Amino acid sequence: MTRQVPISLTVNGERVEAQVLPRLNLADFLREHIELTGTHVGCEHGVCGACTVRIDGEIVRSCLVLAVQTHGASVQTIEGLSDSGEIADLQAAFRDRNALQCGFCTPGMLMAAQDLLISQPEPDRDRIREHLSGNYCRCTGYQAIVDAVETTARARIGRRP
């Protein structure tokens, strides 16, 4: 049996020390070891985007990253982005536009949308649709999500000094 490896990282600003098997992926580490179940596992092969999290500011599919690769890194999950208030306006736009139904894709979708809004504050609808194409949603048909992201982008621009 392969030996466990010690890792040390921060998750949502909190320091985490753990012993993990080298084969453990980050999604399972987050869900099962530190019980942050907002990161969802939809396909386990990097296609659906439900497990999207941030590592050192970049969004990744946590099912394609090994937990050991996050040693020394800063990981942010949907719980962290929610508690910090960073995406409160985006979440409000999702709620007002009913941009989620079952909600399973939503944490990953919010992660990807926020990533777009950080890198490109004024995306048009085609750009939003393109950026979110790596996040599958089977319920909404996407239009409400695109609307909510567009609304948030406009509101943020309006709030700029």
Place this chain on the structure above:
Amino acid sequence: MAKAANPEGPSVLDRPNSYIGKLVPRPNLERLMQGRGLYVSDIDLPRMAHVVFLRSPYAHAKILNIDAEAARRAPGVIAVVTGEQLAAVITPWVGVLSHLKGLKSAPQRAIATDLVCWQGEAVAAIVATSRAAAEDAAEIVAVEYRELEPVTDMRTALDAETPVIHPALGDNLAFERRLDAGAVDSAFALADEVAEAEFVFGRHTGVTLEPRAVVADWNTAEARLTIYQGTQAPHMVQNIAALHLGLRESQVRVVCKDVGGSFGIKVHIYADEMAVYALSKLLRRPVKFVADRVESFNTDIHARDHRCKGRIAVMRDGTITAFEIDDLTGIGPYSMYPRTSAIEANQVVNLVGGPYVTKNYRARARVVFQNKNVMCQYRGVGHPIACSVTEGLVDLAAAKIGMDPVEIRRRNLVPDDGYPCASPSGLRFELLSHHASLDKLMKMMNYDALRAEQAALRGKNIHRGIGIASFIEITNPSAAFYGVGGARISSQDGVAVRLDASGSVICQTSISEQGQGSESLTAQIVGSVLGVSMERVRVILGDTDNTPYGGGTWASRGAGIGGEAALQAAKVLRRNILDVAAAILQSSSAELDIVGNAIVNAGDGATRIELSELARIVYFRPDTLPPGVQPELMATRHFVPREYPFAFTNGVQASWLEVDTDTGFVRLLRHWVVEDCGTIINPQLVDEQIRGGVVQGLGAALFEKCIYDERGQLTNANMADYLVPMSGEMPDIDVAHVVSPTAETELGAKGAGEAGTAAAAAAVANAVNDALRPFGVMISEIPLTPQVILTAMGRI
């Protein structure tokens, strides 16, 4: 449409501060948006074990031997259980219903014992302390098979030389239905033109983003099984689990928390789920199963694998005089349990030609067994097949006589003043609005301008097409769907409402939530009727211990049936509250009303007493009430449709798209839907149901197909190779409504969950053919992949 006056006061539809018809955000979305929901895969119980199923790599094989000794000794393994061992705990089942005459199927087991009938059927369960440990051990279970000839092609499934999958059944025919109405032969003989085609539909599946998952927890001291499962029908699961485990229903509790997509995938009971219930009982501990994505593709029900030959008779003036179809579908090796796999073909027979006047209709549908994954009811059940065949034939007929596709529909759709009426297959329509819907669609899409644009672009070698598809949708099913066939699947729903001690309302409903907004519509109705603000209404659903008995949420029934039960229960509670208020205020209930969480004078609206104060008196100072007053601040009502077996809805969709004739790629430019689901409780919820449904239909039209090889191997059982719609390739979808409430309920709501899926693929197929008309090409196969299009055009 005017509603019957409510003798007890203003209708809930026009009360002050009514939430009906209002755009109200769904309650409790924060939980899901913050990642703080509770899906089955999030559940962790003390002593919980994890099960992984070893599945057959063959489509059809004898199991000769299973050697699990090494696996049983592997680290973390608690048990390796075979089909024989599990059979001691759980009985087999047969997926038939008595009203589908002649439907047959073979006994199916939770885990195969000696014969495997599709690639993916479970042959052993490996239970361990973690899923990873169970997966490791599964790799060292040695199963010896003798591969048998697989039956894969539905077209040859009934041939004499094809092996019979279940010899005891005699042949591979599961079900056959014939219908002959009117004078079909003479209509075809007298027709000016006849058009025909064979329509081919790819087998596809629901791809719920959360895979199927179940946690079963047998408490041997209580002799009670708690099942945590993302199901659409908790009471059905309770009944079936109890029946096959030899328990009373009261020994089974089904709890359904958040559900990550369902679409009909999670309205069935799967063999592996049965196995999990049984394993928990056998091992006396909680057992968790979460399907991985490969298992999802290989075991979640598939749907729509049909080949349907269709013919249409038409006169030169555009009058359609007959439809005829011959439908063939392959459902896998077993009819699913308990809803059966004959329903989709049966629906196709029922629905073809449904929007149109002609009474001449002949149909045959055959349902055959094959060694592929099971097929069963998925969103829209039969509607996309029937709609694509009907609307494809109507377009063919229009082309034959040189008539505009809109014009031929105008001349043949049942007139809006022609109701009530019945279809040739016996479907009864209370009130539909095909013409009003078509008129509205024409305005929305600016049809004439679009035709002009199309013509202009053709000159530039840009090939765009317009596709129109009218449809009908079955909603609010009565007992006619399943109950009459002997299935213990309830068609009624119940709602209990009570005023709690702080003046808030708790509402328990038997409909379930998978994101459609069941919770929201219940709270909107209850809040409106009671005069209580929505944030004071708490809705409890998805728990057989804590809700009234009922059907759940499927077949577009939640709003129409569960909503009416909520309305009626709230009316009783309202009356009871007013009676108490009258006693407290020394007034009469007729002089009082409830508005804004307070009892007010019906006349001048002046506040008399807050509901919270009324509740305080009732619960803590009943001694101050007049003698003989016994308040009942809880009320329960149930509802089931009785006059009409189904509340039909209708609508029409249009697609505007561009075909790249060099690459075969289709670009969707715009999509329109006009739909009539009667009373709209929450326009945003309805519109998003429509849009989501349309996109699932667009996936079927362009991308989605389970590709099997000739050995019955599913070759694209992963999300990278099985294509579903992504945001980048989906169009914006405009939705509008015509409102024809059903008079069967006070609420007047019909269903809206499947209308989008019903006609989206038909509209796209008609639009692609419209775009390719200059090339003399007609395609009647979906998905319309580049390969299909280029092949039809003779370019590859």
